[in-house]
Amino acid sequence: DTAVSQTPKYLVTQMGNDKSIKCEQNLGHDTMYWYKQDSKKFLKIMFSYNNKELIINETVPNRFSPKSPDKAHLNLHINSLELGDSAVYFCASLQSGTSGFYEQYFGPGTRLTVT
Amino acid sequence: ELKVEQNPLFLSMQEGKNYTIYCNYSTTSDRLYWYRQDPGKSLESLFVLLSNGAVKQEGRLMASLDTKARLSTLHITAAVHDLSATYFCAVDGFGNEKLTFGTGTRLTIIP
Numbered sequence: 001d002t003a004v005s006q007t008p009k010y011l012v013t014q015m016g017n018d019k020s021i022k023c024e025q026n027l028g029h030d031t032m033y034w035y036k037q038d039s040k041k042f043l044k045i046m047f048s049y050n051n052k053e054l055i056i057n058e059t060v061p062n063r064f065s066p067k068s069p070d071k072a073h074l075n076l077h078i079n080s081l082e083l084g085d086s087a088v089y090f091c092a093s094l095q096s097g098t099s100g101f102y103e104q105y106f107g108p109g110t111r112l113t114v115t
Numbered sequence: 116e117l118k119v120e121q122n123p124l125f126l127s128m129q130e131g132k133n134y135t136i137y138c139n140y141s142t143t144s145d146r147l148y149w150y151r152q153d154p155g156k157s158l159e160s161l162f163v164l165l166s167n168g169a170v171k172q173e174g175r176l177m178a179s180l181d182t183k184a185r186l187s188t189l190h191i192t193a194a195v196h197d198l199s200a201t202y203f204c205a206v207d208g209f210g211n212e213k214l215t216f217g218t219g220t221r222l223t224i225i226p
Binding site: 105 | 219
């Protein structure tokens with residue numbers, strides 16, 4: 001069973017389009033994240049949600065809008081896609097508050113290519 | 116702003132040799148993580164270091180944390196080809212479960 005899953009795995013689209021990436025975790029965790037990994041492999045946090053509530057919102061264009069319908073799901077919607085949005089997007093989850101152990105589990109990634 | 120620096124960025128080494136990857140960070144933290152990423156794959160957790168002086172070992176990899184020096188090391192012993200990957204350290208700088216990642220070290224083991 002996949003702990004953290006993402007769909008789609010690959011996404012190729014044209015500039016100006018709107019697209020969504022979905023993430024689901026079956027670990028029972030209450031915190032979920034979106035990260036962006038650019039072409040140089042640099043990883044940066046974008047958002048985090050705890051129990052459907054937005055906790056971390058980094059300096060991300062407001063074309064990016066996360067949505068958490070329940071604590072097992074965190075989706076990422078991107079409006080008006082730009083070339084610079086091309087990257088690999090990783091979802092991760094965490095059980096917060098557990099004593100001493102705060103390991104984040106990462107999904108397989110979604111490779112977004114904007115042409 | 117928390118900064119996390121790794122060096123070297125690229126490391127090419129022969130099988131059987133030992134080497135160390137360094138991770139420096141700019142603010143006090145006692146939570147540091149090491150991840151491995153194979154090409155085109157996700158991040159796999161290797162070590163979680165939660166206190167000063169913490170040392171963890173798994174196979175040919177050993178990680179340590181010195182919170183006073185704000186330094187973690189990932190030591191590779193007698194490298195084998197299977198260890199070729201990109202290694203990231205990540206720091207939870209403010210105890211708020213927000214990870215700041217290092218730049219990554221791309222390790223290539225040459226037979």
